[in-house]
Amino acid sequence: TSSVEIGQGTHTSLAQIIAEELGISAERVSVTFPDTDVTPFDQSTSSSRTxxxxxxxxxxxxxxxRQQLLEIGSHAFEANVEDLELRDGCLQIKGAPEKRRTISQLFQAHYGAAVGSMAASYDNQTRGGVDPKTGKGKASAFFFLSACAAEMAVDTETGKVTIEKIVSAVDAGKAVNPKQCHMQNEGSMIMSLGSRWCSTVGSRSTRRF
Known part of the structure; x- marks a missing residue:
C-alpha cells in the first residue's frame, strides 16, 4: 500500500479487512508499507480516506x-466452487464442517505452489474530478462529516482557559475498528482545541485582541 501509518490504525484495520474476506484471523495477515516509489500513487494519508x-x-x-483458493479447493474436494466456503482459516464444504482443509493443506494439494497469480487492486472512486469552469463534479469519493462543541471558562484575571465540557458527533458510517475510530475522533478534538487556543479575534478600530 502507498498509505503510511501515522498512528491512525491503518495497519490493524487493513489486516482486519483482508482477514474477514479470507476467513482467517487478523494476526495471520502481514501488512507492509514499502517505498512509495514502487507502489501506486495515493493522494494523501488523511482523515479516514485511507x-x-x-x-x-x-x-x-x-x-x-479467495477466489483462487476456492478454485484450488474445488479440485481437492471434487466439488463446485459455489458449494465451498472459507471459515476459521479452513476451506470446507457448506453444511459439512467435518470435510475441511486448512489453507496450508490446500497449498500442499497444489504441490506447494502459491496462489495461481498475483492479486492486486487499485481503487479510484473519484474519476471525473471537478469541472474547472462550473466547479461541479466529484471532488471526493466521500466527505467525512462531524461536528464538535465545547463549553469553556475563562479566568478574567489570569486568562487561564478551562474546558468544562466537549461533545463530538461523527457520521462514521461502517467502523472497521470502533475503538480506533473513537480514539481518532478524540485525537481530532484535541487538535482542534489546539488551533482554537492559538487563534485570535481582533478589532480593526481599537487594535485590541
Whole structure:
C-alpha cells in the first residue's frame, strides 16, 4: 500500500479487512508499507480516506485470492466452487464442517505452489474530478462529516482557559475498528482545541485582541 501509518490504525484495520474476506484471523495477515516509489500513487494519508480507498482496494485483492483458493479447493474436494466456503482459516464444504482443509493443506494439494497469480487492486472512486469552469463534479469519493462543541471558562484575571465540557458527533458510517475510530475522533478534538487556543479575534478600530 502507498498509505503510511501515522498512528491512525491503518495497519490493524487493513489486516482486519483482508482477514474477514479470507476467513482467517487478523494476526495471520502481514501488512507492509514499502517505498512509495514502487507502489501506486495515493493522494494523501488523511482523515479516514485511507480505510475507505486502500481498504476497498485491499478487500478486492483479497477477494481475488479467495477466489483462487476456492478454485484450488474445488479440485481437492471434487466439488463446485459455489458449494465451498472459507471459515476459521479452513476451506470446507457448506453444511459439512467435518470435510475441511486448512489453507496450508490446500497449498500442499497444489504441490506447494502459491496462489495461481498475483492479486492486486487499485481503487479510484473519484474519476471525473471537478469541472474547472462550473466547479461541479466529484471532488471526493466521500466527505467525512462531524461536528464538535465545547463549553469553556475563562479566568478574567489570569486568562487561564478551562474546558468544562466537549461533545463530538461523527457520521462514521461502517467502523472497521470502533475503538480506533473513537480514539481518532478524540485525537481530532484535541487538535482542534489546539488551533482554537492559538487563534485570535481582533478589532480593526481599537487594535485590541
Amino acid at each position: 480505510i475507505f480507498t486502500m481498504g476497498s482496494a485491499a478487500r478486492q485483492a483479497a477477494g481475488q485470492i
